[in-house]
Amino acid sequence: MADLRCNIAGIDSINPFWLASAPPTDKKINCERAFIAGWGGVVWKTLGDNPPGENPPVVNVSSRYAVHKDTNRAFIGINNIELISDRPLEVNLREIEEMRKEWPDRVIIGSMMAPVEEEAWKSLAIKIANAGVHGLELNLGCPHGMCERGMGSAIGQVPEMVEQVTRWVKEVVDIPVFTKLTPNTTDILIPAEAAQAGGADAVSMINTVNSIVSVDLDNMAPRPVVGGKGTHGGYCGSAIKPIALHMLAEIKRHQHTANLPVSAIGGITTWRDAAEFIALGAEGLQVCTAAMIHGFKIIEDLNDGLSDFMDSKGYRSLDDFRGLAIPNTVDWNELDINYDVKASIDSDKCIECGKCYEVCEDTSHQAIEMLVDKVSGKRKFSVIDQECVGCNLCEMVCPVPECITMQDVDNGLPYVNWPNHPKNTMSQPS
Amino acid sequence: MGQRPSQSVDSPVLSWQELEDNFKDLHPALNAQEIQVESTRCLYCYDAPCIQACPTSINIPKFIRQLATGNPTGSAKTILTSNIMGGTCARACPTEVLCEQRCVLNDGEHEPIKIGQLQRSAVDHLLDTAQEHPFMRAPETGKKVAVIGAGPAGLSCAHGLARLGHRVVVFESRAKAGGLNEYGLAAYKMVDDFAAREVEFILQLGGIDIQYGKALGSAVSLTQLQQDYDAVFIGIGLGKAHQLDLAGADLSGIGDAIEFIEQLRQADDISIMKPGNNVVVIGGGNTAIDAAVQSKRLGADQVTLIYRRGAHQMGATEFEQDLAAINGVNVIHWAMPVGFTGESSVQSAEFEHCAIIDGKLSGNGEIFSIDADCVLLAVGQYMVDEGLNSLDFEKGKISVDEHFKTSLNGVYAGGDCVHSGEDLTVQSVEDGKRAAKAINEFLVEV
Numbered sequence: 001m002a003d004l005r006c007n008i009a010g011i012d013s014i015n016p017f018w019l020a021s022a023p024p025t026d027k028k029i030n031c032e033r034a035f036i037a038g039w040g041g042v043v044w045k046t047l048g049d050n051p052p053g054e055n056p057p058v059v060n061v062s063s064r065y066a067v068h069k070d071t072n073r074a075f076i077g078i079n080n081i082e083l084i085s086d087r088p089l090e091v092n093l094r095e096i097e098e099m100r101k102e103w104p105d106r107v108i109i110g111s112m113m114a115p116v117e118e119e120a121w122k123s124l125a126i127k128i129a130n131a132g133v134h135g136l137e138l139n140l141g142c143p144h145g146m147c148e149r150g151m152g153s154a155i156g157q158v159p160e161m162v163e164q165v166t167r168w169v170k171e172v173v174d175i176p177v178f179t180k181l182t183p184n185t186t187d188i189l190i191p192a193e194a195a196q197a198g199g200a201d202a203v204s205m206i207n208t209v210n211s212i213v214s215v216d217l218d219n220m221a222p223r224p225v226v227g228g229k230g231t232h233g234g235y236c237g238s239a240i241k242p243i244a245l246h247m248l249a250e251i252k253r254h255q256h257t258a259n260l261p262v263s264a265i266g267g268i269t270t271w272r273d274a275a276e277f278i279a280l281g282a283e284g285l286q287v288c289t290a291a292m293i294h295g296f297k298i299i300e301d302l303n304d305g306l307s308d309f310m311d312s313k314g315y316r317s318l319d320d321f322r323g324l325a326i327p328n329t330v331d332w333n334e335l336d337i338n339y340d341v342k343a344s345i346d347s348d349k350c351i352e353c354g355k356c357y358e359v360c361e362d363t364s365h366q367a368i369e370m371l372v373d374k375v376s377g378k379r380k381f382s383v384i385d386q387e388c389v390g391c392n393l394c395e396m397v398c399p400v401p402e403c404i405t406m407q408d409v410d411n412g413l414p415y416v417n418w419p420n421h422p423k424n425t426m427s428q429p430s
Numbered sequence: 431m432g433q434r435p436s437q438s439v440d441s442p443v444l445s446w447q448e449l450e451d452n453f454k455d456l457h458p459a460l461n462a463q464e465i466q467v468e469s470t471r472c473l474y475c476y477d478a479p480c481i482q483a484c485p486t487s488i489n490i491p492k493f494i495r496q497l498a499t500g501n502p503t504g505s506a507k508t509i510l511t512s513n514i515m516g517g518t519c520a521r522a523c524p525t526e527v528l529c530e531q532r533c534v535l536n537d538g539e540h541e542p543i544k545i546g547q548l549q550r551s552a553v554d555h556l557l558d559t560a561q562e563h564p565f566m567r568a569p570e571t572g573k574k575v576a577v578i579g580a581g582p583a584g585l586s587c588a589h590g591l592a593r594l595g596h597r598v599v600v601f602e603s604r605a606k607a608g609g610l611n612e613y614g615l616a617a618y619k620m621v622d623d624f625a626a627r628e629v630e631f632i633l634q635l636g637g638i639d640i641q642y643g644k645a646l647g648s649a650v651s652l653t654q655l656q657q658d659y660d661a662v663f664i665g666i667g668l669g670k671a672h673q674l675d676l677a678g679a680d681l682s683g684i685g686d687a688i689e690f691i692e693q694l695r696q697a698d699d700i701s702i703m704k705p706g707n708n709v710v711v712i713g714g715g716n717t718a719i720d721a722a723v724q725s726k727r728l729g730a731d732q733v734t735l736i737y738r739r740g741a742h743q744m745g746a747t748e749f750e751q752d753l754a755a756i757n758g759v760n761v762i763h764w765a766m767p768v769g770f771t772g773e774s775s776v777q778s779a780e781f782e783h784c785a786i787i788d789g790k791l792s793g794n795g796e797i798f799s800i801d802a803d804c805v806l807l808a809v810g811q812y813m814v815d816e817g818l819n820s821l822d823f824e825k826g827k828i829s830v831d832e833h834f835k836t837s838l839n840g841v842y843a844g845g846d847c848v849h850s851g852e853d854l855t856v857q858s859v860e861d862g863k864r865a866a867k868a869i870n871e872f873l874v875e876v
Contacts (some may be wrong), residue, residue: 071498072470351537354476377482399473400538 002310008284021111037296041107066223077239079213141207166198208234237289241267252281271305356394452727506556520550568595581609583665583845590866592637603645647817669814678770687721687808706804713808715745
């Protein structure tokens with residue numbers, strides 16, 4: 001059994017899995033259930049106090065989530081238009097204090113949000129820190145509702161504000177501060193560097209992606225439909241994992257931000273997803289949508305699967321493989337143009353569905369041949385090596401595990417990248 | 431020929447509830463969740479093998495994809511474009527030896543897509559919800575075609591011709607249309623009067639007039655129809671069941687399985703339909719299974735199905751054979767009937783064990799008898815050629831070319847009365863469909 005303990009920004013956790021600030025961490029009863037299930041920590045649903053003392057600061061609408069599913073019931077992603085906690089601040093803080101006492105080995109991070117006013121950030125940060133949280137997370141990411149009041153992503157999209165807000169909070173608390181970043185920006189490095197400049201101990205990323213997840217064709221309104229109208233909301237779940245991985249890689253492979261701890265968020269659903277984020281350098285992980293779809297019990301296989309993977313690879317701790325994929329994440333210009341890979345179809349495994357043939361013929365390179373036995377009607381599919389560009393599409397659409405595999409071709413050619421390629425007329429010899 | 435099988439008096443009587451349970455849908459319609467799961471399991475193959483295995487070439491992956499995307503009406507149209515009796519075929523086709531046998535998931539997952547069940551849900555959706563018939567007739571051509579027989583071949587041909595703008599008069603000898611769909615399929619395969627609903631649906635197209643009680647040879651003559659119509663299609667099926675030329679075969683209590691199945695389908699009160707207490711069914715096809723299983727489900731104490739060859743040679747599919755087994759039918763292979771005994775009604779049936787000896791099926795001299803108060807014969811049917819003297823025949827059926835044209839100009843034939851494929855509803859629908867195209871070409875040329 002591998003050691004799953006992790007440390008991020010000085011905070012120890014029994015495992016890398018925390019529940020992200022969201023409905024699952026709305027109150028004590030949820031968080032208790034999470035800890036009983038085995039989660040390492042929770043980031044309490046975002047607290048606000050604006051104007052100070054006026055509780056609760058927000059009122060939520062009815063009809064809050066909408067889903068993007070495939071035709072087979074599986075969730076691709078969820079979008080939500082829920083705001084931050086609509087429960088009184090003092091109730092939340094009291095529950096946090098109780099939970100800290102009752103669950104000493106679990107992490108509780110206080111998520112917070114305020115308008116761009118120094119006093120608002122500082123007073124709220126102190127109140128939450130005094131409740132005993134391990135750290136604070138600054139919600140600069142919500143892309144719906146709160147941003148219309150100048151909070152959330154309205155701050156996260158302005159690097160100067162990200163830096164300023166982070167600095168204000170750092171000035172009044174001595175616990176780790178996580179600045180939570182929005183992906184609704186062109187270059188994640190800019191807000192990440194701003195948070196770093198403001199003194200952030202870590203960044204949490206990514207927050208939800210701005211979205212309209214679906215249109216209700218009967219009501220002709222975006223879902224979720226609230227009294228005949230809808231609005232853009234925050235998209236999360238499996239669908240955004242690729243976006244989050246890319247943004248994590250950007251931070252980890254750039255010199256200025258490489259050492260900035262990242263609490264990675266974005267569609268983590270299985271242990272494999274978790275391992276991928278760690279391989280790209282994540283110090284910690286946060287999960288929300290997968291728990292909202294399946295309940296807190298998913299922590300069992302997240303832990304078990306990750307541990308089993310590590311055992312199979314001989315990794316004893318998360319540090320043993322953290323960041324191993326970073327050096328292999330490069331610019332396109334560094335890729336070897338002479339590398340050659342081709343599809344290979346195992347006809348013993350083939351069930352003759354013809355999907356590989358159809359997609360290659362219709363949408364790719366006409367590199368698969370279909371031979372039909374005139375007597376039996378049996379179909380045999382094989383790759384035409386001269387035509388195969390190694391795009392992987394056939395392997396991807398094949399429904400049979402390991403029937404189509406991509407095989408390295410030893411063409412004896414040396415590594416050459418585009419800047420040094422003979423066909424590159426713009427090349428500048430390095 | 432004995433008289434109609436009658437109810438036995440000395441076996442326990444099934445309650446209404448038991449009877450109702452025994453004759454409800456053999457395969458209940460899929461619910462919305464099942465449709466979603468099953469339709470999305472389909473791989474949507476390229477040039478799918480299941481299409482090739484369907485005698486009517488229904489674009490199966492397309493209609494399943496349409497179900498998966500929430501377009502059941504489009505799905506039904508895809509089915510009905512190729513097979514206007516897609517509803518009956520979904521219920522009655524031996525899919526296990528047709529489309530589902532060729533499903534590639536037999537290899538990958540050892541479980542084909544439930545194509546028949548999905549087809550049923552699509553067609554049922556359209557029948558239940560459509561405000562109008564999904565197809566339009568072409569402008570009237572002024573041509574008239576006579577169709578003899580309102581079974582699957584005749585109605586399929588009539589629908590095809592009417593769509594092309596021709597007027598069709600169907601001459602049906604019986605009181606209802608649908609042929610074997612109405613009279614010949616087991617009750618639990620065609621619940622809720624589906625055959626009649628389907629006929630009504632087909633007629634919604636317009637341009638088709640059915641005249642009932644008009645049998646070929648008595649009420650109508652082929653020569654007269656040739657004179658009165660621009661073309662004729664014959665879809666009369668097989669009219670008679672083979673009998674056994676054995677001692678005691680005329681005893682009361684010995685009857686045709688197909689007749690029993692028909693009476694059961696037409697019965698208002700199935701509680702009086704139990705054919706006997708000790709029922710012996712002779713034959714190896716699906717008709718034999720239908721008769722045996724239904725006898726059991728009506729409350730017969732012992733039902734024995736006897737076939738002269740082995741399980742592999744049975745015309746009944748493996749699914750049907752399993753159905754007999756799980757319904758408690760005793761199946762005896764390799765035995766042939768040699769006679770029946772009884773006073774006025776049958777009391778016992780005698781059989782001889784047999785085997786293939788020197789490539790020929792022969793009795794081995796071992797005789798055994800089975801108590802029987804009812805014997806149902808399902809040993810095949812043959813075509814009645816009454817009123818068809820002017821046509822050429824081939825091996826007992828009407829001789830046709832690849833366009834379903836008979837030896838007479840302008841006269842076409844299809845379905846079970848020709849040699850086109852298996853004697854199945856789906857084949858008859860295909861025959862009628864293709865004959866309609868051929869007749870149309872003939873009419874355009876004239």
